[in-house]
Amino acid sequence: MLDIKVIREKLDWAKKKLATRGIKPETLDELVEIDQKRRDAMVKSEQLKAKRNEVSKQIAEAKRNKQDASDAISAMREVGAEIKKLDGEIKELADKQNYILLRLPNFPDDSDPIGPDDSYNEEVRKWSEPTKFAFKPKAHWDLGTDLDILDWDRAAKVSAARFVYYKGAGALLERAVFNFFLDENMKAGYTEVLPPYLVNDASMQGTGQFPKFHEDVYTIVDNDDPDKPLDLTLIPTAEVPLVNYFRNEIIHGEKLPINVTALSPAFRSEAGSAGRDTRGLIRMHEFRKVEMVKICKEDESWKELDNLTHQAESLLQKLNLPYHVVALSTGDASFTSAKTYDLEVWMPAQDKYREISSCSNCTDFQARRAQIRYRDENGKLHLAHTLNGSGLAVGRTVAAILENYQNEDGTVTVPDALVPYMHGMTKITKEDSLI
């Protein structure tokens, strides 16, 4: 959530900033107008309340002295009614203000490329070169099916489209990848956490998924009354439970920065992406992801964004997967982010780079929604800054390994870094199906 004071005091600047994210300037005009009305009403209400408090003291005094106070009481009855009316107006205005405020995205950083969509993203660096093959590389979904390590048909039967079974060496590979990621993140100073996978609405609002992105997630309903949603939603990312861990808390400044990492499934309805990436591991309703979250002081988040991005990059480097880093344009970056670097891994069969991690500095945007604060060495309170990044998306990593490490005979070489995690297996070959 943005700071209404900033919008109020730097209205033209705010309009310009948010215009690059598709927000109409009139929306902000409406917002400050509501804010002005609300504050005007507050001044009136507070003056009356001051009067009421004063007279109430006199009434109490009179009662103690067993004197009659019926005149004062009846006068206050009117004041009370007026206060009630004003407070009703204030609440209405505050609700309106919040409705708008909760739907405004974070201010983009000055360094963000300006543009409405991903075609304005800018490559900031590239690591290694796209893998070359002397033969036509197979898509990972064909490799997976041919090796009998991925089963889409059974998953569609048992669940639905966009679900998958990993089997045998495939299941082992997935497990190797996330264990490798967790170990590497731990070595880099991140504390491992196993969070809950169902969270309440306040948490979803705290990290910015709600109210805007309701249709992208799966919410649990009461079985006895399916029209009634329970206050529980399947997490679309571990970012939600990791950041909300600190919701409504004041953190000791010495504890910052806090670095946490978690493996979790991520559940996404993928509403609106019908027809896109219908095959393969790229776009699933359920996938595993290792997430990294940082909570830091307000003047340290830009340095921490670099640390976070480099940690995610180091994972790809250790797996020897070619990738590049892209700075997202103002129109493509996520709702909560001031700046986002996407890591895109090379996918040979598609002949292009695909997102495998998204590292964002959310500045104080989530902290203001979730009221995450810290106390500095002088005892003063500040909103913390929050950052999140994938480290990394597990299914997409498996897809990238299958495609980049495939051999002409249809087998897949195991990346050196994963061999210990694969119990010494160096190559995935088709075997007689065990199930």
Add this chain to the structure above:
RNA sequence: GGAGAGUUGGCAGAGUGGUAAUGCACCGGACUCGAAAUCCGGCGAACCCAGUUAUCCUGGGCGCGCAGGUUCAAAUCCUGUACUCUCCUCCA
């Protein structure tokens, strides 16, 4: 699933309708060569608004898990709700 108890500053803890005690902690001062102890004073519930203004200050409002209600007035009474603890029941 059933019954009961609870939720008040950083911590402990009083307050059953008249506007949040007290203790510990913290800050300042005195005493002391210095420290501890002691004494004196202060701060502190979190934020919002106004005036003034970048951080200060002054005034006001709000504030006792959360949301409503009753009342001139609510930590206190009423309703709903979340969470914690105890017991019963069930269960991996």
